[in-house]
Amino acid sequence: MSVSGPAIFTDRPMPVAKRASLPARMWKQRADYLYVLPAIVVMLIVIAYPVYYTIELSFFKTPASLQLRDKVFIGLDNYTTILTSGSFWKVTWQTLIWTFFSTLFAFFLGLGAALSLHREFVGRGVLRAILLIPWVVSAVAASYVWKWLYHSDFGAIGAFMVQVGLTDEPINFIDNTSTALASLIVVNVWKEFSFAMIMLMAGLQTVPEQLLRAAKVDGANAWQRFWHVTFPHLAGVSTVTVLLLTVQNFNSFIIPFIMTGGGPAGSSDIWITQIYQLAFGRQRWGAAAAYSVLLFIIMMTLGYFYVRALTRGDDKRAGA
Amino acid sequence: MTNMQDRVRRSGSPYRRQVVAYALAGLTTASLMSTTVYAQSVDLSQWSPEYIKSIAGTATYDTAADCGAVVPNDYAGKVSYWYTGPFEADPQIAHDQDKAFWEAFKVAYPNIQTDVQSITYNELLDKFRTALLGNAAPMVVxxxxxxxxxxxAKGYLNPLxxxxxxxxxxxxWPGALKSVTWEGETxxxxxxxxxMGFIWNAKIFADAGLDPESPPKTWDDVVTYSKTIHDKLGIAGYGLVAKQNAGNTPFRFMPQLWAYGGGALDETSAEPAYETVELNNDGSKAALQAAYDMYVRDQSVPTSALTNTQAENQAPFIAGQLAMMIAHPAEYAKMLDLASKATGADKAxxxxxxxNMRYGLLPEGPARRAVVFGGxxxxxVKPEYVDGGAIDEQAVKALICMWTSPEWSTKLSWVGSNPGHLGGFKTEWMKERLDTIKFLDVxxxxxxxxxxxxxxxxxxxIMNIIVPDMLQNALTGTMSVEDAANDAAAKVEELMSGM
Known part of the structure; x- marks a missing residue:
């Protein structure tokens, strides 16, 4: 079959309008730039400059007897000193343990709570409100309450365990180098599992009810419905939640600082408490800055994956 | 915790104190002939509870007039000032005295404007450091x-x-002045x-078969008493405090360390050069061993000592579950306050x-009796670091003259401390304090x-990080006593070498 008539497409290239130069385009869109200028200026002042200054400071030594402006340039010595010190690797290991287990348990506890609360039952609203309490309570107040609950001599938990015959003596939770970090992780998980719960409850709203019903009709049991229908729909929000929890835990300060101060004997020290101690306890601003830069690099890496997770699919949608 | 909690120093064997006393007597004579506002007023060689009581109320001062001789009372100017004033937890008398000072200052110097900030004890240093970096510090702090x-040392302060x-x-006090002297300049x-003083519960002592009216004479006795109390009554004996990164820890451990003949540097000597590290000498190790014996061997102190500050000792003490501790005279007022809030059986x-609360001198050790000299x-502040780039010297002097006068240095330290100006001990207000604050004389x-x-x-x-770390390393078994002391000494040496 042949088609006759005027040709619609030709090999001749379409005339392309010459692209304006960058300054010209900026000038054309000057109103837009003016609108965002205040925000950019504020960000430069409160974010970019401190980041720049911290990086700069990390190349200097700041002896306790000198003003900060008299700091001594030492190149990468702060980084070398930190990375070659035994305490750095001990604290890094503790930070990884703290971050990994806090994130893991908070996520799965939050997932369990979200799945439970997703179903209709009497008192669901009340239970949801109760489970939100840890997230709402101030971390400082929670730390003091838990410190007393854990108290090695007069703690309620220890007294209860003795009373019900689980132990002969109160357990030494936070005054023991073997149990201090684990005890703090429990508090941290208690404090932040509600956050995971909220995120995942939102994610559960996106699971199509028809799919679940269809799976049920097809004979899928509860686990199969969860694994093959619900969980794939939660993948995106789960990634974001885990990344946010990881970032939050890497930066966690209040609970370890208030409950143990990093002790006993440094057994609950993590990066942030170390940085604080270096800066404000020992006035090693340069070393603390170097530590902070390392932490910043890790955070930026996690931030990159966070943004990737948030924008996943945007390109496809844009191209569709 | 009061805002007087974490403070510092002075040294002295009895002989050295005598020498100091004679020197001060000489200074007294010299100062009597000087043109300064007040003359040297007390004899430190006689210092005892009886002497303190005998001189209280024997002198009167007209502060406004006396300071008027330094800065005319009609001087017009402005002064900015940061300090740790009374906060919510402080008793009403502290608030009243603070308010009375500013009213008195306004009466004495009606034309001097004041810009005053009261900042909590834990925040003041950090805030002041930050302000200095931004040239936004107050004139006086x-x-x-x-x-x-x-x-x-960093060059932020004007000589004063x-x-x-x-x-x-x-x-x-010579020790107090030493604390503000850097490279020969004041x-x-x-x-x-x-x-601080040594506090004990007489009833617990009696129940444990100890003399209820006598505190342990030596630190070795503290170890023994603590074990006796724990073994017989099942409660904690001595309120050991060993929290990491906490100023409370050195304030309670250093007296023990000094008593055994130890030191951080050579601060116990008459003329310290601060060049030799003594954290691992025999005395320091003996003190650390005594703490280890109480915590690990005898388990006669609170298990929570590793996370305790003195504040955490208060609850067990008022509950009759702790027999001995080191604290300020204000601790008695705190216990009264806690008792007033208790109910039911707890109240009784x-x-x-x-x-049954008793106060006594801190125990002696083989080397000396010692306590941290606080205050x-x-x-x-130098003008270039002050907000506005200038200081009003006359207004600054007027404020400092008033604040450090015998009258106001007594009134403003009413509850938890003592006048910095020795003349304050002779005032009627000191007499009133002695009459109303139990155990203040001790x-x-x-x-x-x-x-x-x-x-x-x-x-x-050294004090807030290295010493508590040393204690924690030994008490947790992370290191032996020997190694913990050597590790701490090495850290101090590294610090002094400028690393």
Whole structure:
């Protein structure tokens, strides 16, 4: 079959309008730039400059007897000193343990709570409100309450365990180098599992009810419905939640600082408490800055994956 | 915790104290002939609870007039000032005295404007450091006794000595003045000084078969008493405090360390050079061993000592579950307050504890009886770091003269401390304090035993970080006593070498 008539497409290239130069385009869109200028200026002042200054400071030594402006340039010595010190690797290991287990348990506890609360039952609203309490309570107040609950001599938990015959003596939770970090992780998980719960409850709203019903009709049991229908729909929000929890835990300060101060004997020290101690306890601003830069690099890496997770699919949608 | 909690120093064997006393007597004579506002007024060689009581109320002062001789009362100007004033937890009398001071200052100097900020004890140093970096500091600041030397060493402070505001050097404790001296120059004036006392529960002592009216004489006795109490009654004996990164820890452990003949540096000597590290000498190790014996071997102190500050000792003490601790005279008021809030059976227990509360001198050791010489000092900031780039020298002097006067240095340290100006001990207000604050005479009589922390910019790191770390390393078994002491000494040496 042949088609006759005027040709619609030709090999001749379409005339392309010459692209304006960058300054010209900026000038054309000057109103837009003016609108965002205040925000950019504020960000430069409160974010970019401190980041720049911290990086700069990390190349200097700041002896306790000198003003900060008299700091001594030492190149990468702060980084070398930190990375070659035994305490750095001990604290890094503790930070990884703290971050990994806090994130893991908070996520799965939050997932369990979200799945439970997703179903209709009497008192669901009340239970949801109760489970939100840890997230709402101030971390400082929670730390003091838990410190007393854990108290090695007069703690309620220890007294209860003795009373019900689980132990002969109160357990030494936070005054023991073997149990201090684990005890703090429990508090941290208690404090932040509600956050995971909220995120995942939102994610559960996106699971199509028809799919679940269809799976049920097809004979899928509860686990199969969860694994093959619900969980794939939660993948995106789960990634974001885990990344946010990881970032939050890497930066966690209040609970370890208030409950143990990093002790006993440094057994609950993590990066942030170390940085604080270096800066404000020992006035090693340069070393603390170097530590902070390392932490910043890790955070930026996690931030990159966070943004990737948030924008996943945007390109496809844009191209569709 | 009161805002007087974390303070510092002075040294002295009895012989040295005598020498100091004779020297001060000489200074007294000299100062009598001087043109300063007040003359040297007390005899430190006689310092005892009886002497303190005997001189109280024997002198009167007209502060406004006396300071008017330094800065005319009609002077017009402005002064900015940061300090740790009374906060919510402080008793009403502290608030009243603070308010009365500012009213009195306004009456004495009606034309001087004041820009005053009261900042909590834990925040003041950090806020002041930050303000200095931004050239936004106040003209005058009052800091804990250990705080000033750091800023003097860094060149932030103007020289300031008692003579600048009409007093004499002899009007203040030598140890207190030492704490504001950096490389031979004086950079501040003491506002208040205090030492802690040893507190015990007489009923617990009696129940454990100990003499209820006698505190342990030596630190070895503390170890023995603590074990006896724990073994017989099943409660904690001594309120050991060993929290990491906490100023409370050195304030309670260093007296023990000094008593055994130890030291951080050579701060216990008459003329410390702060060049030799003594954290691993035999005395220091003996003190650390005594702490280890109580915590690990006898388990006679609170298990929670590793995370405790003194604040955490208060609840078990008022509940009759702790027999001995080291604290300020204000601890008695705190116990009264806690008892007043108790209810039911707890109330009866708390009242009994207050009734049986006793204060005594800190125990002796093989080398000496010692306590941390605490307090605060007032300083003047260099103009280039002050908000506005200038200081009003006359207004600054007027404020400092008033604040450090015998009258106000007594009134403003009403509850938890003592006047920085020795003349304050002779005032009627000191007599009133002695009459109304139980055990004040006992804790005050510890002042001659006070040893200042090393007057070095890195002293806070030694005291707040390295010493508590040493204790924790030993008490947790992370290191042996020997290794913990050597590790701490090595850290101090590294610090001093500038690494």
């Amino acid at each position: 009052r800091l804990q006794i250990l705080g000033g030397v750091e800023f003097a 000595k008692p003579e600048d505001v009409g007093y004499t050097t002899g009007d203040f 950079y501040g004036i003491p506002t208040n000084n205090e030492t 227990t708390a009242d009994a504890v207050v009734e 605060s000092n007032i300083h003047v 804790t005050t009589s510890m002042l001659p035993n006070g040893i200042p922390f090393p007057v070095q910019p890195y002293a806070p790191e």
